[in-house]
Amino acid sequence: MKIAVNTRFLLxxxxxxxxxxxxxxxxxxxxxxPEHEFLFIFDRPFDKRFVFSSNVKxxxxxxxxxxxxxxxxxxDIQIPRLxxxxxxxxxxxxxxFCSLTTKIPQCLVVHDLSFIHYPSFIRKSHLLFYKHFTPKxxxxxxxxxxxxxxxxxxxxTQYKVSGEKVTVVYSAAKEIFHPVDFAIQEETRxxxxxxxxxxxxxxxxxxxxxxxxxxxxxxIFKKRQKSDWKLVLAGRLAWKYEQFKESLKSYKYxxxxxxxxYMEEQELVNIIGSAYAMVYTSLFEGFGVPVVEAxxxxxxxxxxxxxxxxxxxxxxxxFANPADHSDIAxxxxxxxxxxxxxxxxxxxxxxxxxxxxWDKTAKLMWQAVMKSYPDSHRDSG
Numbered sequence: 150m151k152i153a154v155n156t157r158f159l160l161x162x163x164x165x166x167x168x169x170x171x172x173x174x175x176x177x178x179x180x181x182x183p184e185h186e187f188l189f190i191f192d193r194p195f196d197k198r199f200v201f202s203s204n205v206k207x208x209x210x211x212x213x214x215x216x217x218x219x220x221x222x223x224x225d226i227q228i229p230r231l232x233x234x235x236x237x238x239x240x241x242x243x244x245x246f247c248s249l250t251t252k253i254p255q256c257l258v259v260h261d262l263s264f265i266h267y268p269s270f271i272r273k274s275h276l277l278f279y280k281h282f283t284p285k286x287x288x289x290x291x292x293x294x295x296x297x298x299x300x301x302x303x304x305x306t307q308y309k310v311s312g313e314k315v316t317v318v319y320s321a322a323k324e325i326f327h328p329v330d331f332a333i334q335e336e337t338r339x340x341x342x343x344x345x346x347x348x349x350x351x352x353x354x355x356x357x358x359x360x361x362x363x364x365x366x367x368x369i370f371k372k373r374q375k376s377d378w379k380l381v382l383a384g385r386l387a388w389k390y391e392q393f394k395e396s397l398k399s400y401k402y403x404x405x406x407x408x409x410x411y412m413e414e415q416e417l418v419n420i421i422g423s424a425y426a427m428v429y430t431s432l433f434e435g436f437g438v439p440v441v442e443a444x445x446x447x448x449x450x451x452x453x454x455x456x457x458x459x460x461x462x463x464x465x466x467x468f469a470n471p472a473d474h475s476d477i478a479x480x481x482x483x484x485x486x487x488x489x490x491x492x493x494x495x496x497x498x499x500x501x502x503x504x505x506x507w508d509k510t511a512k513l514m515w516q517a518v519m520k521s522y523p524d525s526h527r528d529s530g
Contacts, residue, residue, distance in 0.1 A: 150185045152518065153237035153253075155228075156207075157192040157214060158244060159199045163411075165353075167260070169438075170296075170320060171243040176201045177511035188235050192223060208235075217278040225250045241518055245279075247286045256521040257290035258318075258514075259283075261435030261457075262303050263357060270356045284308050291521035294514055296320045296436040299457035316517035320436040321505040325414055326445040329422035337423035341407050347379035348481060349424035349448075351417065351439040352431070354386045354408075359432045359453075360393050364400055365474035366428070370481045371402050378405070378485075380428075383420045385411035422446040426484050426491070429458070430471040437461055441505050444498030449491050451480040461505070465497035 154175065158168040179187050179201050189199065189207040192214045200207050210231055214223035224242075229251040232240055240248065243258045264271050264279045271279070287293060287308050293315045295301050301315045329337070338344050348367070352358050360382065367380045380402075386394075397403055412420065421427065427443035428451045437458040443450045450466040452458040459468055467480040484491050 150238045150522075151188060151236060152185055153188040153190060153228075153232055153235065153240045155240070155242040155244060155246075156189040156195070156199065157223075159189075159191065159195060161194070161196045167244050169323075170258075170260070172199070173321070173323070173507040174243075174511050174514050177508060178515055179205050181511065182515070188231075188237060190228065190231060206235075217274055220246060220278065224248045229253075239518060239522055242290075245283070245286070247290050249282075249285055249289055254291040254521045254523065255289065256292045256294060256518045257286055258294045259287070259300070259304060260296050261300050261433065262307055263433045263435075265307060266433050267357055290314075292316065292517050294318045294517035297457040297460055299460050300435045314520075316513065316520060318510050318513040318517060319505055320438055320441075321507045321510050322438055322441040322445050322502070323414070323507075326418055326421070326442045328447040329419055333419055334423040337419045341381055341409065341420065342379040345377050345379050346425045347381045347407070348426055348428050349381045349383060349421055349443075350428055351383045351421055351442065352429070353384045354382065354393055356392070357432050358384075359430050359471050361396055362471060362474045362477060363428060363430060364396060364406070366430075366477035366481060367406070368400075368402060369475060369478035370485070371405065373478075373482060374485060376485070378425070380406045381420060381424065382406065382408045383412055383417055384409075418446065421448060424448055426451060426481070428477065428481060429453075430469055430477050431456070431458070432471050434458060440466065441502055444502035447495050447499060449484060449494035449498065451477065451484065461501075462498075463501055465494060465501040467494070 159172060160168055183204050187205045189205055191209050192211060194209060195207055210227045212219060214220050224246055225248055228248045232251050232253045237253055240253050240255045245259045247255045247257045264276055268276050287310050295315060296319055298317050301317050304310055304315055305312050421443055426449045429439050430453050434457050440450050440452050440458050440462050450462060451469055452462055452466050453471040454468040469476040469480045
């Protein structure tokens, strides 16, 4: 069987979000199924490290598809032409878009429907495209994969998609995330927070990540506890970050907030693994990978109530209303005051994190891909 894959998010300079996900899935999938041929379709020159094994053939189909007009061209003209030319049996698309013009069976990965719930956080041109075409993509795809039961329920509810069509494949954290020893913790605190304890947030600086509420919560924490603790924000500036930057300029405790910018993976492990706790109260996520990263680093977590993160963390975290900074602050103070609670959450988190691995994700994704293939030719792998 020949499986074509949309790999346009496997970027040479960095991997984030969709890119991390499809990288971890594909590197396992192609090696687990050497009997099949994989066609990786890039929209720009690619790094040879993405050709994972001898059963992978990579091609470039430009121009780079980075805005709605080129999305339409790439998926509805370039992709069908290549699928036909290379006689593909299945097309796996990893970014929520698929081709509306090909007859080849398609498996579509949809991480979340954040554009429906928080439309103001998305560029208007992108939003119009998502709103118009997402229902068409979901109808066209033979099977759909998503990263949590929370997202599956959202897809089924919003678009009346059959639940049987949607496979939950979950996401995971990389194995590089692990506890760090005391010497590294001390070195990391000295480097970033003058040796002080700190709460950490890991992720992009973006309105959906709810960092204004986190700053307000940290203010309450500082006022009530009179502590010298810091707040470390480990992540790059993404989109619509101006309000956050302006808020930080006049923020009373700005000297206690450390923004690291983009970090290499090992340094991010050190930052998370040296924290007292992670506070990840995002407004909306399909999965919430940093929650699992923290649990793998043996760090307790405060995260969002009534979200996918509640599904992912189960009883191994404290949950706060992300719209209520006082509630977030209460949970931060609870961890600060109750060491025994902190250690209980760490122990539960260690066990909970074992439920998520890229090996499991790759196997579940293969099942979703095979679900898209006609029954008479299905190979369960």
